[in-house]
Amino acid sequence: MNTDGRSLRILPKLNPQAPPNFITPGKKIHESHDVSTFLVSKAYMDIMTFLLQLNRSMFPSKLPNGKFQDWPLHSDAVQFSAPVRQLQGLLGRVEDIITEVPPDSGPRRFGNISFRKWHQVLTDRASELLREFLPADLLEMRSPNSEHPSAEVELKAYFLGSWGSGQRLDYGTGHELSFLAFLGAIWKLGGFPQSADGVEERAIVLGVIEPYLELVRTLIKTYTLEPAGSHGVWGLDDHSFLPYIFGSAQLSPAIHEADLTPEEGSLPGAPDPGDVVKPSCVEKERKVNLYFSAIGFIYDVKKGPFWEHSPMLYDISGIRTGWGKINKGMVKMYNAEVLSKFPVVQHLPFGALFSWDRDPNAVTPVASVHSTSGPQTRSVQPENEAPSTTVRPNTDASTRAPWASTEANPPSRARPTVALAGSRHEPPSFTSTLPNTSRLPPGPMAPTRAPQAPTMRRSPPGGDGPTKAPWAK
Amino acid sequence: MSDLDRAIEQLRACRLIPESQVRELCYKARELLIEEGNVVSVDAPVTICGDIHGQFHDLMELFRVGGDVPDTNYLFMGDFVDRGFYSLESFLLLLCLKVRYPDRITLIRGNHESRQITTVYGFYDECIRKYGSANVWRYCCEVFDYLALGAIVLGASSELEPTGPPIVNETQSSMPLDDDELETEVLNSRGEVTMSTYRPRNRSSSDSSDTSRNISPPRDISAAPGQTAGAPLRAGAPGTGASSDGNGSATTTRTGAVLCVHGGLSPLIDSVDKIRLIDRKQEVPHEGAMCDLLWSDPDEIEGWGLSPRGAGFLFGGDIVKQFNHLNGLSLVARAHQLVMEGYKEMFDGGIVTVWSAPNYCYRCGNVAAILELGEDTSNGGTIARSNGEYGRSNGVLGSNAATTVVSPGRRYRVFEAAAQDTRGMPAKKPVADYFL
Numbered sequence: 020m021n022t023d024g025r026s027l028r029i030l031p032k033l034n035p036q037a038p039p040n041f042i043t044p045g046k047k048i049h050e051s052h053d054v055s056t057f058l059v060s061k062a063y064m065d066i067m068t069f070l071l072q073l074n075r076s077m078f079p080s081k082l083p084n085g086k087f088q089d090w091p092l093h094s095d096a097v098q099f100s101a102p103v104r105q106l107q108g109l110l111g112r113v114e115d116i117i118t119e120v121p122p123d124s125g126p127r128r129f130g131n132i133s134f135r136k137w138h139q140v141l142t143d144r145a146s147e148l149l150r151e152f153l154p155a156d157l158l159e160m161r162s163p164n165s166e167h168p169s170a171e172v173e174l175k176a177y178f179l180g181s182w183g184s185g186q187r188l189d190y191g192t193g194h195e196l197s198f199l200a201f202l203g204a205i206w207k208l209g210g211f212p213q214s215a216d217g218v219e220e221r222a223i224v225l226g227v228i229e230p231y232l233e234l235v236r237t238l239i240k241t242y243t244l245e246p247a248g249s250h251g252v253w254g255l256d257d258h259s260f261l262p263y264i265f266g267s268a269q270l271s272p273a274i275h276e277a278d279l280t281p282e283e284g285s286l287p288g289a290p291d292p293g294d295v296v297k298p299s300c301v302e303k304e305r306k307v308n309l310y311f312s313a314i315g316f317i318y319d320v321k322k323g324p325f326w327e328h329s330p331m332l333y334d335i336s337g338i339r340t341g342w343g344k345i346n347k348g349m350v351k352m353y354n355a356e357v358l359s360k361f362p363v364v365q366h367l368p369f370g371a372l373f374s375w376d377r378d379p380n381a382v383t384p385v386a387s388v389h390s391t392s393g394p395q396t397r398s399v400q401p402e403n404e405a406p407s408t409t410v411r412p413n414t415d416a417s418t419r420a421p422w423a424s425t426e427a428n429p430p431s432r433a434r435p436t437v438a439l440a441g442s443r444h445e446p447p448s449f450t451s452t453l454p455n456t457s458r459l460p461p462g463p464m465a466p467t468r469a470p471q472a473p474t475m476r477r478s479p480p481g482g483d484g485p486t487k488a489p490w491a492k
Numbered sequence: 493m494s495d496l497d498r499a500i501e502q503l504r505a506c507r508l509i510p511e512s513q514v515r516e517l518c519y520k521a522r523e524l525l526i527e528e529g530n531v532v533s534v535d536a537p538v539t540i541c542g543d544i545h546g547q548f549h550d551l552m553e554l555f556r557v558g559g560d561v562p563d564t565n566y567l568f569m570g571d572f573v574d575r576g577f578y579s580l581e582s583f584l585l586l587l588c589l590k591v592r593y594p595d596r597i598t599l600i601r602g603n604h605e606s607r608q609i610t611t612v613y614g615f616y617d618e619c620i621r622k623y624g625s626a627n628v629w630r631y632c633c634e635v636f637d638y639l640a641l642g643a644i645v646l647g648a649s650s651e652l653e654p655t656g657p658p659i660v661n662e663t664q665s666s667m668p669l670d671d672d673e674l675e676t677e678v679l680n681s682r683g684e685v686t687m688s689t690y691r692p693r694n695r696s697s698s699d700s701s702d703t704s705r706n707i708s709p710p711r712d713i714s715a716a717p718g719q720t721a722g723a724p725l726r727a728g729a730p731g732t733g734a735s736s737d738g739n740g741s742a743t744t745t746r747t748g749a750v751l752c753v754h755g756g757l758s759p760l761i762d763s764v765d766k767i768r769l770i771d772r773k774q775e776v777p778h779e780g781a782m783c784d785l786l787w788s789d790p791d792e793i794e795g796w797g798l799s800p801r802g803a804g805f806l807f808g809g810d811i812v813k814q815f816n817h818l819n820g821l822s823l824v825a826r827a828h829q830l831v832m833e834g835y836k837e838m839f840d841g842g843i844v845t846v847w848s849a850p851n852y853c854y855r856c857g858n859v860a861a862i863l864e865l866g867e868d869t870s871n872g873g874t875i876a877r878s879n880g881e882y883g884r885s886n887g888v889l890g891s892n893a894a895t896t897v898v899s900p901g902r903r904y905r906v907f908e909a910a911a912q913d914t915r916g917m918p919a920k921k922p923v924a925d926y927f928l
Binding site: 321324345 | 545576612855856917922923927
């Protein structure tokens with residue numbers, strides 16, 4: 020309980036006696052103005068709540084003796100529950116598919132074509148894997164006397180969305196978001212045991228999310244997956260976002276159960292944020308910290324000066340007010356650059372667990388903010404109008420094209436002042452001043468994709484267009 | 493030393509010039525570019541370059557490997573900006589060189605030279621970060637609108653002057669016979685030959701060998717081989733419409749012109765002349781001929797296909813063959829797609845992708861390449877030119893005349909990313925609003 024008397028919000032679990040009507044989750048975000056609908060939906064509320072709940076669990080804990088307990092990777096202090104160990108088994112089996120489908124050794128452009136096969140094997144095997152590693156009563160939960168399918172269809176959709184695009188041979192934060200939703204779905208179905216003070220949440224982050232991120236890195240390296248939506252050097256990271264959130268929490272000041280989530284300061288003995296440019300520090304810290312493990316991966320795959328290929332992370336490393344400040348900024352940025360970005364969230368499907376229904380507590384965002392960010396017939400910059408005059412960080416994010424299926428629009432002048440909902444112990448639904456984050460994450464570093472229409476505008480002459488183009492939608 | 497020379501010196505050192513100077517530069521560049529046609533005619537010798545994407549230090553490496561401006565004649569096929577850290581330095585330097593040596597450097601437009609794309613892929617962010625406002629971004633975008641859409645290289649030699657013996661006798665290098673001519677050569681950044689291919693000299697169209705290409709469309713069954721020997725053939729410079737049989741003799745081979753364009757072909761464009769009709773001085777549209785030229789990709793398909801990029805099309809080898817044939821071209825040079833080896837010839841050499849950003853995005857591990865086309869001096873170095881008259885000879889040729897066009901000798905210089913040790917660490921900039 021907090022000092023202000025309000026309880027820390029956690030993702031509510033469904034009543035197993037009265038489950039909702041599960042449905043195969045479907046696409047709801049078709050145009051960019053649908054993003055503003057998403058931001059007042061129950062699904063958004065649930066995802067943000069779950070994220071903040073996991074985030075808070077990674078802050079070190081103050082102990083009664085005046086010392087503190089931090090939560091490094093592979094910490095002995097974190098016990099993994101049976102469901103967490105089962106999910107580790109699931110990840111292991113997903114990883115095993117890599118040995119079954121070695122990367123193609125033939126000529127290639129960048130992304131390895133064998134990843135398509137890897138993805139297909141996973142898709143074919145998904146139901147079997149879920150049945151092996153998730154409890155039957157959870158998968159088979161369904162509302163009585165209904166013809167609706169069981170919860171499995173919803174879990175499977177988020178599970179399969181977590182592994183990059185077999186078609187585009189890329190991976191980005193949209194896929195990472197899907198895995199977060201997969202875990203949130205299990206949570207809502209009661210698949211994780213009750214616990215106090217973030218015990219189970221910590222096990223989820225360290226026992227499931229961290230190995231997931233490692234597995235994804237293996238996939239990226241093995242099949243040379245492209246960033247889904249790279250801003251080149253001007254994004255936070257080519258592929259991921261969550262490790263920067265949880266990793267900065269690991270290094271933030273220790274808290275009591277009742278404390279507000281810190282907004283600045285660092286844990287005594289934490290590495291300096293500036294250490295990200297020191298390879299020896301990164302090598303040491305990546306073994307125990309999620310933020311540094313992500314930085315370490317950048318070192319693994321990129322050659323060149325850090326400040327040049329990762330200028331945003333470089334600038335963040337200059338923050339003097341501690342990891343708490345970085346953590347707060349990362350959550351804000353995730354909200355703006357991942358959850359509010361059409362190209363990223365457009366692929367997130369909605370069902371009964373993550374519902375498209377409006378959250379009754381949600382405050383309607385400023386209407387104009389997102390209304391301009393949809394697929395438009397033409398969205399060229401006004402001749403003499405600058406898109407924005409603020410420094411706009413942008414994460415790579417999308418799993419898709421710039422104007423394909425979306426737009427590319429001028430970022431609004433709105434400042435990213437999203438409320439740090441849950442971590443401030445308030446409903447995470449107030450999205451009132453969300454920035455326009457409609458900047459389209461561009462295509463992967465290989466081909467740039469057009470920010471225009473999702474569907475082909477015209478048929479090529481010759482008539483045999485669609486059937487002859489293997490990758491065309 | 494003029495202001496322009498000073499700006500060039502400063503940019504070569506990777507230091508930006510003041511905003512007022514950028515404004516002036518962009519104004520001058522526009523004055524210059526507005527006079528250029530949609531398809532610029534360029535005489536060989538010329539060095540053709542692909543995507544740069546703000547990789548300034550690698551651009552310097554490119555100049556080291558390929559020779560400096562104005563000593564070497566350059567043609568850059570667009571995508572100067574976005575993704576890399578130094579889009580501004582790279583583009584402004586190229587623009588300065590264009591203004592200073594307008595006849596020695598040609599810049600054509602890539603799909604990233606657009607307002608919409610640069611606000612998404614990084615160049616806009618870079619301008620804000622480095623200049624504190626969008627003014628410079630706006631000046632640059634105004635220049636983008638005036639960049640040519642393509643270029644035609646004329647007067648390229650079919651034969652390369654050998655650089656020297658290969659350093660390695662790789663199996664893919666064919667061994668020359670006595671009278672073979674050197675067709676392609678690949679050099680590393682130290683100028684050593686790593687591969688070369690030859691073709692027989694003095695062959696006629698009737699004894700086409702494996703290494704020559706008959707560019708008539710595959711479906712053109714009316715052009716029976718026996719008929720081609722005596723058919724009238726153009727001897728004027730290819731791609732110019734100068735079609736008279738200038739030598740008075742039945743020349744059976746000639747070096748075709750090379751069309752350079754950022755992306756590729758368009759179903760709406762069947763002749764180079766049609767490119768000339770586009771009103772190009774605008775933001776890149778989302779569809780149509782201008783869009784396609786900047787967005788399309790060749791692919792192993794027949795005919796046209798939908799592009800996964802959501803703009804432009806995929807086009808197959810038959811499309812390229814037909815287009816080259818109808819336009820008297822021997823080669824389409826384009827950029828737009830990362831290729832690990834720096835260059836990639838497709839469709840019997842009818843099209844080549846040239847990629848000039850090594851270790852793209854700091855991680856792709858690819859090498860980069862530039863393509864040198866030599867000057868054909870056999871004709872005394874004169875080149876018949878006739879802008880806008882292109883393709884007029886089609887009626888003369890008739891449908892049963894198959895023209896055997898010899899492709900130009902192609903020297904690829906392959907290079908790797910510039911060494912990094914000379915770059916110091918800059919001061920950290922203020923962080924994004926999220927972290928304030």
